[in-house]
Amino acid sequence: MSNLSINQASKLFKVSRNTIYARIKKGEITKNSDGTVSAQDMMRLFGNKTDKKTVEQAITEQLNNTNNIEQSIQHKLEQSQNSNEQLLQQQI
Numbered sequence: 001m002s003n004l005s006i007n008q009a010s011k012l013f014k015v016s017r018n019t020i021y022a023r024i025k026k027g028e029i030t031k032n033s034d035g036t037v038s039a040q041d042m043m044r045l046f047g048n049k050t051d052k053k054t055v056e057q058a059i060t061e062q063l064n065n066t067n068n069i070e071q072s073i074q075h076k077l078e079q080s081q082n083s084n085e086q087l088l089q090q091q092i
Contacts, residue, residue: 002059003036012058013046 010017020037023029029041039059047055 002039002063003032003034004039004042004059004062005036008058008062009037009039009042012055013042015046 004012006017006020009015009020020029020042023045024031024037028045029037031037039055043055
């Protein structure tokens, strides 16, 4: 299962950010080092306030955005490597 930002989790599950932070403090929700929370924890605690399909769509969208960012970074890295190779060939 994926992770959600506190804001995303708050909107998806219709609970306040303060509620989420309180549950983190109690140890009921795990907060990751990047500040995200587990969608699985949120569904376990607040799943009855939203429908599963909406959450799955949001998670899929987030994963797609992450994949797009990774592809963009990979493309820029390849462009940079090609540029460096061309510069080296010009110097030779």
